[in-house]
Amino acid sequence: MTTATVSAAALPAPARPRDRWQFWGRMLVLPYVLVFLVFVLYPVGYGLWLARHPASYVKLFDDPIFFRSVVNTLVFLVVAINVKMVIAMVLSGFFVTERWWIKILSLIFILPWALPSIPTILSVRFMLNPEWGVINSLIFRLTGADGPNWLNDPTLALSFAMIMHIWKSLPFWTLILIAGRLAIPAEQYEAASVDGASNWQKFRFITWPSMRTLYVTSLILSMIWTLGDFNSVYLLTGGGPADLTHVLATLGIRYLRLDQVDLSMAAIVVALPLVLPLVYFMMKRLSK
Amino acid sequence: MSRRMSWKSVTTEAKLLLIGIPLFLWTIIPVYHLFLFAISSKDSATSGRLWPKEPTLQNFSIVFHRQHFYLDHFWIQLWNSVLIAVSVAALTLFVATSAAFAISRLKVRGGRTVMNLALFTYFIPAAFLAVPMYKTMGNYGLLNSQWALILAMVTIASPYCIWVLKQASDKLPFELDEAARIDGASPLQLFRLVYLPLMVPSLVAVGTYALLLAWNEYLYAFLLLSNDTSITLAVALGNFLSADDSPWELLMATGLIYALPPAAIYYAFKRYMVGGLTAGAVKS
Numbered sequence: 286m287t288t289a290t291v292s293a294a295a296l297p298a299p300a301r302p303r304d305r306w307q308f309w310g311r312m313l314v315l316p317y318v319l320v321f322l323v324f325v326l327y328p329v330g331y332g333l334w335l336a337r338h339p340a341s342y343v344k345l346f347d348d349p350i351f352f353r354s355v356v357n358t359l360v361f362l363v364v365a366i367n368v369k370m371v372i373a374m375v376l377s378g379f380f381v382t383e384r385w386w387i388k389i390l391s392l393i394f395i396l397p398w399a400l401p402s403i404p405t406i407l408s409v410r411f412m413l414n415p416e417w418g419v420i421n422s423l424i425f426r427l428t429g430a431d432g433p434n435w436l437n438d439p440t441l442a443l444s445f446a447m448i449m450h451i452w453k454s455l456p457f458w459t460l461i462l463i464a465g466r467l468a469i470p471a472e473q474y475e476a477a478s479v480d481g482a483s484n485w486q487k488f489r490f491i492t493w494p495s496m497r498t499l500y501v502t503s504l505i506l507s508m509i510w511t512l513g514d515f516n517s518v519y520l521l522t523g524g525g526p527a528d529l530t531h532v533l534a535t536l537g538i539r540y541l542r543l544d545q546v547d548l549s550m551a552a553i554v555v556a557l558p559l560v561l562p563l564v565y566f567m568m569k570r571l572s573k
Numbered sequence: 574m575s576r577r578m579s580w581k582s583v584t585t586e587a588k589l590l591l592i593g594i595p596l597f598l599w600t601i602i603p604v605y606h607l608f609l610f611a612i613s614s615k616d617s618a619t620s621g622r623l624w625p626k627e628p629t630l631q632n633f634s635i636v637f638h639r640q641h642f643y644l645d646h647f648w649i650q651l652w653n654s655v656l657i658a659v660s661v662a663a664l665t666l667f668v669a670t671s672a673a674f675a676i677s678r679l680k681v682r683g684g685r686t687v688m689n690l691a692l693f694t695y696f697i698p699a700a701f702l703a704v705p706m707y708k709t710m711g712n713y714g715l716l717n718s719q720w721a722l723i724l725a726m727v728t729i730a731s732p733y734c735i736w737v738l739k740q741a742s743d744k745l746p747f748e749l750d751e752a753a754r755i756d757g758a759s760p761l762q763l764f765r766l767v768y769l770p771l772m773v774p775s776l777v778a779v780g781t782y783a784l785l786l787a788w789n790e791y792l793y794a795f796l797l798l799s800n801d802t803s804i805t806l807a808v809a810l811g812n813f814l815s816a817d818d819s820p821w822e823l824l825m826a827t828g829l830i831y832a833l834p835p836a837a838i839y840y841a842f843k844r845y846m847v848g849g850l851t852a853g854a855v856k857s
Contacts, residue, residue, distance in 0.1 A: 306760055307682060309759075310682075310684070310760070311681055311682075312675075313671035313674055313675035314683075314684065314687055316667065316671060316672065317668050317672040317687065317691065317731060317735065318687060320724075321690055321694065321728075324706070324709070324724060324725065325702075327709055328702065328709040331705055331709055375592075376596070379593070384589065386593070387593065390593055390597060392840075393601065394596065396600055396601075396604055397603075399835065399840065400835070400836050401788065401789040401831065403789075403791055403807055404828030404829065404831060404832045405603045405604060405607060407810065407825075408606045409606075411610070411825075452603065509698055512700075513697075513698025513700040513701060516791055516792070519792075520791070520814075523814075533701075534698065537704045540704075541796075546704065546708060550704060550705065564696040567692075568689060568693060568696065571692055572685075572688065572692060
């Protein structure tokens with residue numbers, strides 16, 4: 286910032302070229318500003334306007350499915366994200382180990398992230414089908430008994446949605462944490478080995494302190510993205526059975542389908558006190 | 574001593590395998606199941622075998638010849654996916670590159686604010702914006718037009734692209750701009766002759782990001798498009814679920830066809846993706 290201003294000011298005829306620079310700056314930033322105004326600001330404003338009636342909130346709070354969805358969303362956030370990040374942390378340590386087969390495995394491990402989510406989620410949905418799915422076929426063949434109707438039990442169905450979510454996003458977060466681990470100077474570990482530190486001590490006193498910030502940032506960003514994860518729930522359970530596995534991301538679409546847009550927007554407005562602090566945190570972190 | 578060492582290394586290898594083998598199975602099972610279905614005949618698909626008795630490409634043939642009513646518009650839906658993904662990538666590159674250049678190199682007044690607005694957009698969960706976006710597209714009269722999906726995806730893709738490109742271009746030395754200025758280059762010449770060539774790796778990364786994001790998108794696609802001839806393959810796959818007696822083997826074959834191009838692109842550009850995106854996604 287300062288370099289450019291100072292050197293431009295030092296030029297003999299500063300005003301005209303700088304004006305031209307600013308003119309083109311404005312022209313080039315304009316397309317994005319238009320996109321923002323037309324497709325972000327207007328929709329957000331319009332959405333808030335649709336959610337302006339207190340009656341919508343009364344109706345929303347009277348809807349037992351809304352409360353169920355809030356609980357599901359919180360369970361999803363707390364359980365799925367923490368499990369995912371802890372596993373990603375362990376796996377990042379695994380993948381920085383130098384073995385030829387770990388290199389190959391790391392290429393396969395990326396698959397869930399590289400593949401579009403729809404085919405793989407539908408594949409799992411079929412695996413869980415109570416009559417023809419491969420899991421219950423195996424259970425029948427091994428025990429002679431019928432397996433459970435996996436997706437017909439709200440707890441199991443939500444658990445599988447979380448497993449699906451973890452399956453899909455684990456590679457990404459592992460990659461992020463691998464990048465964090467590789468940034469730690471190897472000498473620190475060598476010095477610790479000389480001092481006879483155990484693996485746990487190395488993690489506790491070298492790895493964790495250097496990765497704590499990255500880990501927390503990842504946790505927050507993952508929370509935001511998980512709040513918006515529509516596919517894992519919708520394509521696996523469709524919100525069912527009996528609308529008991531909805532999360533906020535799918536609830537809005539449910540109300541839209543029932544032609545209750547005001548409820549849909551009200552549900553999102555209710556979630557804002559949770560979302561905005563996370564957004565604020567991330568913006569502060571990234572705009573530094 | 575040497576014996577203890579080798580004993581220790583054996584346990585280390587065992588521990589690594591103890592993580593590696595379950596990890597391999599966990600990753601591969603849903604993908605393999607997808608593949609297995611795609612190459613099995615209708616009857617043998619659900620038999621629970623690890624490898625079909627008679628693997629067949631019949632399903633792909635049915636898909637390509639559109640011999641099922643779910644697949645009547647397969648080719649046009651595939652084309653829609655391609656067209657929309659490419660348009661989103663091109664438009665996003667245009668919007669994001671010019672914005673990043675203006676903010677980072679031309680130091681346009683208010684650039685910081687624009688960057689913050691973009692970041693704010695990036696951090697709105699996509700599913701939360703979907704309903705207002707749907708209503709807005711209705712107000713604009715764009716519902717059922719593929720422009721609705723293209724513009725929505727550009728809106729979602731560009732903030733992150735701007736941010737990554739701005740990070741990358743902040744790293745270019747400012748002496749370049751000054752030298753170009755002293756030589757009398759106009760801002761556009763600087764953009765075209767100096768900036769773009771230096772930014773190629775980041776442009777590849779964000780272009781691929783936008784392309785894959787648009788190709789993979791399901792929620793916005795199924796909200797904004799509804800004609801059988803205007804939907805993308807992603808929506809068509811979801812439509813298979815509308816009936817209980819869907820032909821799974823055909824769905825899985827179509828799913829595999831749909832999944833291969835983005836996976837191939839991902840692996841081909843992995844070098845750029847991993848460098849540009851993972852480092853950019855979370856700054857430590």
